[in-house]
Amino acid sequence: MLKLEDVTIKFGGLTAVNNVSLEIPEGSIFGLIGPNGAGKTTLFNLISGVYKPTSGKIYFQEKEIEGTTPYKVNELGIARTYQNINLFKKMTTLENVMVGCHTKSKAGIFDAVFKTKKQKSEEKAIIEKSMNILEFMGLKDKAYYKASNLSYGEQRRLEISRAMASEPKLILLDEPAAGMNANEKLELNDTIQKMNKLGITVLLVEHDMKVVMNICDTVCVLNYGKRLCVGEPDYVQNNEEVIEAYLGGDIDV
Numbered sequence: 001m002l003k004l005e006d007v008t009i010k011f012g013g014l015t016a017v018n019n020v021s022l023e024i025p026e027g028s029i030f031g032l033i034g035p036n037g038a039g040k041t042t043l044f045n046l047i048s049g050v051y052k053p054t055s056g057k058i059y060f061q062e063k064e065i066e067g068t069t070p071y072k073v074n075e076l077g078i079a080r081t082y083q084n085i086n087l088f089k090k091m092t093t094l095e096n097v098m099v100g101c102h103t104k105s106k107a108g109i110f111d112a113v114f115k116t117k118k119q120k121s122e123e124k125a126i127i128e129k130s131m132n133i134l135e136f137m138g139l140k141d142k143a144y145y146k147a148s149n150l151s152y153g154e155q156r157r158l159e160i161s162r163a164m165a166s167e168p169k170l171i172l173l174d175e176p177a178a179g180m181n182a183n184e185k186l187e188l189n190d191t192i193q194k195m196n197k198l199g200i201t202v203l204l205v206e207h208d209m210k211v212v213m214n215i216c217d218t219v220c221v222l223n224y225g226k227r228l229c230v231g232e233p234d235y236v237q238n239n240e241e242v243i244e245a246y247l248g249g250d251i252d253v
């Protein structure tokens with residue numbers, strides 16, 4: 001579904017992602033791990049169109065996408081969440097998801113300003129769709145809460161809900177378990193697996209090894225921008241090079 005071919009990005013003298021080739025099969029839950037500064041978020045930024053690679057190619061469903069704008073990448077079917085919670089805090093839970101529906105909206109500025117029939121019926125459909133997503137994500141009863149009043153775990157789930165609103169085929173989750181307590185992490189595991197069962201392919205950057213090892217079918221380890229190892233969780237966890245890269249870190253589960 002997603003294919004990276006020799007992708008490199010340099011920031012001045014620093015090669016943040018170095019000649020990475022990778023294939024993420026449709027329907028998988030694919031984990032991307034590595035020590036701090038390994039290039040994981042940069043790789044997300046390359047896939048989602050925030051950065052253009054210095055060299056290399058990125059294909060999504062056979063279509064070359066490197067250097068495409070983030071908006072276009074989202075339209076093609078790739079959505080993402082961010083390492084830092086990035087919600088509209090003063091808006092309600094529902095409104096935050098409605099914002100995420102914009103790429104699928106057909107009504108234009110004219111329809112919005114003059115509140116045309118098309119705009120009104122579209123708004124109704126967007127509210128219904130957003131409510132369905134919130135129900136799926138277990139947030140329906142918080143639809144009219146201000147986002148800032150949600151718990152930490154709920155805010156993270158709302159971020160994923162908003163990403164779901166663009167009806168992605170592939171979702172990139174950047175450290176979704178960060179700052180979560182043990183219960184919230186279990187709920188997160190369920191949520192990701194439920195999303196995957198809907199047919200959404202998941203690419204996950206995560207430091208929490210329990211989350212990664214429990215739900216990913218394949219894991220890729222990056223180290224200093226390079227692909228160190230790819231394989232099933234068990235294989236990766238016991239790989240000598242990986243253990244060495246994490247020495248003093250938190251690979252053990």
Ligand SMILES: Nc1ncnc2c1ncn2[C@@H]1O[C@H](COP(=O)(O)OP(=O)(O)OP(=O)(O)O)[C@@H](O)[C@H]1O
Nearest residue numbers: 011014015016034035036037038039040041042043
């Ligand atoms: N826009 C930028 N300009 C310069 N250097 C950058 C830029 N973005 C990332 N880097 C550098 O690229 C390297 C990889 O950073 P990145 O954030 O991708 O790592 P990471 O694996 O996501 O780390 P963490 O687990 O700590 O989030 C780091 O050395 C970082 O400082």
